Amino acid sequence: xxxxxxxxxxxFTSFSQQRExxxxxxxxxxxxxxxxFGPMFLGYIVFRINFPDAFMTASRHTLIxxxxxxxxxxxxxxxxxxxxVRSANxxxxxxxxxxxxxxxxxxxxxxxxxxxxxxxxxxHEGLLPGASFHLDGADPQQAQMFFYLYFLMTxxxxxxxxxxxxxxxxxILRAKLTVRxxxxxxxxxxxxxxxxxxxxxxVFLFPLIYLGGRAA
Amino acid sequence: xxxxxxxxxxxxPLEGPDYLHEHSVRSxxxxxxxxxxxxxxxVSITLFFLIGGVAVTMMRMELLTPxxxxxxxxxxxxxxTMHGVIMVWFFLIPSVPSVLGNFLLPMMLGARDVAxxxxxxxxxxxxxxxxxxxxxxxxxxxxxxxxxxxxxYSSTYANGHVIAMVMGVFIAGFGSIITGLNxxxxxxxxxxxxxxxxxxxxxxxxxxxxxxxxxxxxPVLAITLVLVALERAFGIGIFNPAIGGDPLLFQHLFWFYxxxxxxxxxxxxxxxxxEIIACFARKQVFGYRIVAYASIAIAVLGFLVWGHHMFVSxxxxxxxxxxxxxxFLVSIPSAxxxxxxxxxxxxxxxxxxxxxxxxxxxxxxxxIGGLTGLFLAxxxxxxxxxxxxFVVAHFHYIMVGGMVMAYLGGLHFxxxxxxxxxxPEWPAKLSALFIFGGFNLTFFPQFILGYLGMPRRYHIxxxxxxxxxxxxxxxxxxxxxxxxxxxxxxxxxxxxGRDAGPNPWQATGLEWTTASPPPEENFTIAPVVTEDxxxxxxTEEAADA
Numbered sequence: 001x002x003x004x005x006x007x008x009x010x011x012f013t014s015f016s017q018q019r020e021x022x023x024x025x026x027x028x029x030x031x032x033x034x035x036x037f038g039p040m041f042l043g044y045i046v047f048r049i050n051f052p053d054a055f056m057t058a059s060r061h062t063l064i065x066x067x068x069x070x071x072x073x074x075x076x077x078x079x080x081x082x083x084x085v086r087s088a089n090x091x092x093x094x095x096x097x098x099x100x101x102x103x104x105x106x107x108x109x110x111x112x113x114x115x116x117x118x119x120x121x122x123x124h125e126g127l128l129p130g131a132s133f134h135l136d137g138a139d140p141q142q143a144q145m146f147f148y149l150y151f152l153m154t155x156x157x158x159x160x161x162x163x164x165x166x167x168x169x170x171x172i173l174r175a176k177l178t179v180r181x182x183x184x185x186x187x188x189x190x191x192x193x194x195x196x197x198x199x200x201x202x203v204f205l206f207p208l209i210y211l212g213g214r215a216a
Numbered sequence: 217x218x219x220x221x222x223x224x225x226x227x228x229p230l231e232g233p234d235y236l237h238e239h240s241v242r243s244x245x246x247x248x249x250x251x252x253x254x255x256x257x258x259v260s261i262t263l264f265f266l267i268g269g270v271a272v273t274m275m276r277m278e279l280l281t282p283x284x285x286x287x288x289x290x291x292x293x294x295x296x297t298m299h300g301v302i303m304v305w306f307f308l309i310p311s312v313p314s315v316l317g318n319f320l321l322p323m324m325l326g327a328r329d330v331a332x333x334x335x336x337x338x339x340x341x342x343x344x345x346x347x348x349x350x351x352x353x354x355x356x357x358x359x360x361x362x363x364x365x366x367x368x369y370s371s372t373y374a375n376g377h378v379i380a381m382v383m384g385v386f387i388a389g390f391g392s393i394i395t396g397l398n399x400x401x402x403x404x405x406x407x408x409x410x411x412x413x414x415x416x417x418x419x420x421x422x423x424x425x426x427x428x429x430x431x432x433x434x435p436v437l438a439i440t441l442v443l444v445a446l447e448r449a450f451g452i453g454i455f456n457p458a459i460g461g462d463p464l465l466f467q468h469l470f471w472f473y474x475x476x477x478x479x480x481x482x483x484x485x486x487x488x489x490x491e492i493i494a495c496f497a498r499k500q501v502f503g504y505r506i507v508a509y510a511s512i513a514i515a516v517l518g519f520l521v522w523g524h525h526m527f528v529s530x531x532x533x534x535x536x537x538x539x540x541x542x543x544f545l546v547s548i549p550s551a552x553x554x555x556x557x558x559x560x561x562x563x564x565x566x567x568x569x570x571x572x573x574x575x576x577x578x579x580x581x582x583x584i585g586g587l588t589g590l591f592l593a594x595x596x597x598x599x600x601x602x603x604x605x606f607v608v609a610h611f612h613y614i615m616v617g618g619m620v621m622a623y624l625g626g627l628h629f630x631x632x633x634x635x636x637x638x639x640p641e642w643p644a645k646l647s648a649l650f651i652f653g654g655f656n657l658t659f660f661p662q663f664i665l666g667y668l669g670m671p672r673r674y675h676i677x678x679x680x681x682x683x684x685x686x687x688x689x690x691x692x693x694x695x696x697x698x699x700x701x702x703x704x705x706x707x708x709x710x711x712x713g714r715d716a717g718p719n720p721w722q723a724t725g726l727e728w729t730t731a732s733p734p735p736e737e738n739f740t741i742a743p744v745v746t747e748d749x750x751x752x753x754x755t756e757e758a759a760d761a
Contacts (some may be wrong), residue, residue: 010328011406012331018407021331022319023407024400024404025331025397025398028396028397028400028401028431031432032397032432033435035435036435036438036439037439038439039434039439039469042465043465046462047462050462121325127451130450130452141459144460145454152443200702
C-alpha cells in the first residue's frame with residue numbers, strides 16, 4: 001500500500017514509534033510555548049489588578065468587531081486544519097489535504113490582514129505607546145501600559161500565526177510532491193497541533209483584550 | 217576475572233571504522249551523530265571556560281589589595297558580568313548535559329542516536345550563535361549589569377551592549393530547549409528492549425529531570441529577556457517603575473527560570489557521581505529507586521523556591537516564609553542522594569582511580585555547599601548574608617565544587633569511551649587533588665569574608681579583609697593549575713595514550729558493551745537488556761585478589 005521509499009526517519013524503526021516520538025516532542029514544544037507566553041499573561045494580570053480603571057477605558061478603544069471576526073476566522077481555520085490532518089492520516093488523495101490546507105491558509109491570511117488593519121487604525125488614533133500616545137478619559141501612563149501589553153501580546157501571537165502560515169505553505173507543496181504519505185501524515189499531525197495551539201492562545205487573548213471594559 | 221555483569225551481551229569486536237574516521241571540517245560541521253555533536257560542545261565550552269576563567273583571574277588579581285589599583289570600577293563590573301554570563305550560560309548549563317549527555321544518553325539507552333538528530337545539530341548552532349553575540353557584546357565594550365540583568369538598571373541606566381548580550385542568552389536558550397526536548401523524547405521512545413525505567417542508569421534519570429527544567433524554565437527567561445531588550449530599545453515596558461512598571465516582576469520572572477537553572481547546573485553532576493561511585497566501589501547504588509525519584513523531586517521542588525532570592529526585595533513577608541519553608545524541603549532529596557552515595561561506598565571494594573577522586577571531591581564540596589544553602593534559606597540569617605561573599609562561596613561550592621568536579625570526573629570516566637585512549641593516571645590524580653585543595657583555599661575564606669560582612673561585586677574593600685582575600689586569590693592560582701593540567705594530559709593521551717579497549721573499568725552500562733571509540737551506529741547488534749544496572753560483585757573481586 002505505501003510507497004517503497006516511504007520509510008521511517010533514523011533512528012526510528014517503525015512508523016508508530018516515529019509518530020509517538022514526534023507527537024511527544026510537539027507536546028513538549030507546546031508546553032514550552034505555554035511558558036513562553038506565560039510571563040506576558042502574568043504581566044497583564046499584574047497591571048490589570050494595579051490599574052483596573054485605565055485598563056477598562058483603554059480596552060473600550062479596541063475594535064471589537066475586528067477582534068470578533070478574527071476569532072471566528074481562527075476557529076474555523078482550526079476546523080479546516082483538523083480536516084487536513086484527518087485526510088493525511090487516512091492516506092487519502094493529496095488533493096483533499098491540499099484543499100483543506102489552502103482554506104486554512106486563506107483564513108489565516110485574512111486574520112493577518114484584519115490584524116494589520118487594526119494596528120494601522122490604532123496607530124492612526126495615537127494608541128501606539130511612545131511619545132505621541134494619547135487617550136482621553138484615563139491616566140495616560142496606565143492606559144499606555146494596556147496598549148503596550150496589547151501590542152506585545154497580539155504581536156507575539158501574530159508572529160506565531162505568520163510562522164504557521166509559512167509552514168502551511170511549505171506543507172501544501174510537500175503534500176503535492178511527496179510520495180511518502182505515512183511520513184507526511186506524521187508531520188501533518190504536528191502542524192495541526194501547532195496551529196490549534198496558536199488558535200488557543202487567541203481564545204485567551206480575545207476576552208482579555210477586547211471584552212474587559214465592555215461588560216454591562 | 218568476572219567482577220561485574222554488563223546490562224547486555226558484549227558487542228562483537230569492531231571491524232568497520234569508528235565514528236571518528238572522517239576528518240574533514242564538513243564532516244564535523246554537518247554531522248548529525250550525537251557523539252560528534254557532543255564533541256563539538258566539548259571543544260566550544262572548553263573555550264568559553266577559558267574565557268570566563270581569564271575574567272575571574274583578573275578579578276582575583278584586583279582583589280589582592282583593598283585599593284582599586286588594576287581596574288576602574290566600571291571595568292570590574294564588566295569583568296564579573298562577563299565571568300557570570302559566560303560561566304553560567306556558555307559553560308555550566310551545557311557542560312554535563314550537552315557534552316556528556318549528548319554523547320552518552322543514546323548509548324546508555326541502546327539507541328542509535330537521539331530522537332531528532334538534525335535538531336540536535338541545530339541546538340549547537342543556536343548555542344554558538346548566541347555565544348558569538350554575547351562575545352561581540354563583550355568585545356565592543358562589555359556589559360556591567362551582572363549576570364542577573366536586574367531592572368530597571370539593565371533596561372534603563374546601564375551602559376554597554378545589554379541588548380546584544382541578552383539576545384545572545386535568548387538564542388543560546390533555545391539551543392538548551394531543543395536539547396532538553398530531544399532528551400525527553402529519546403528517553404521515552406528509544407530505549408532498548410528490556411530497558412524498563414527502573415533499569416535506566418541514574419545518569420539517565422538525572423538527565424531526564426534536567427531536561428524537564430530546560431524545557432519548562434528556559435522559555436520564561438527567554439521572553440523576560442525579550443521584554444528587557446524591548447524596554448531598553450523603546451523606553452516603554454513593564455519593569456520600569458518610572459513609567460508605572462514593576463521591577464520586582466522582573467525578579468520573579470528571572471528567578472522563576474534561574475533557580476531551576478541552578479538545578480540544571482547540579483542534577484546532571486549528581487547523575488555522573490552516581491555512575492562513578494557505583495563503578496569504583498564495585499557495588500549497586502544503595503537505594504537505586506529513591507535516588508532516581510530524588511532527581512525528579514529536586515526538579516519539581518526547584519520550580520517552587522525562586523522567592524528565596526528575593527527575601528530582602530520587599531516581597532511580602534508571608535511569601536518569604538513560604539519560600540523559606542519550601543527551600544528547606546529541597547534539602548531532603550539532596551541529602552537522600554548524599555547519604556545513599558555514602559552508603560554505596562560503605563563496605564565497597566574501593567578502587568582509587570581518578571574519576572572516584574573527583575566524585576569524592578564532589579561529595580564533600582556539594583555537602584558543604586548544600587548545608588550553607590540552609591543558612592541562606594533561613595529568613596533571618598539571609599538578611600545578614602544577602603549580597604555578601606557568603607552567597608558567592610555557597611553557590612561556587614555547588615556549581616564549581618559540585619558541577620565542575622562532576623563534569624571533570626565524568627570526562628575522565630568516559631574519556632576512554634569517547635577517544636578510545638587511556639589518560640595517564642598520575643597527572644590526573646594530581647589534578648584532582650590540586651582542584652580540591654585549590655578550590656577549598658579559594659572559597660572557604662569567602663564564607664568567612666561574607667559572614668564578616670564583605671559585600672560581593674566590589675573591588676575596593678575594607679583593609680581588615682585583605683588576609684582572607686589574599687588566601688582566596690592564592691587558592692585560585694592553585695585551582696587554575698588544576699584546571700590546566702587536564703587540558704595538557706588529555707590532549708597528550710589522544711596521541712600517546714594506551715588503547716582503552718571496550719570496558720577499561722569493567723563497568724556495567726550499555727555504553728561499555730560496544731567498542732571504544734564506538735562505531736557510528738553505536739551498536740552493530742541491537743542490544744537486548746537482561747540485567748539491572750550496577751550489577752557489580754565486590755565479593756568475587758575479593759576472591760580474585
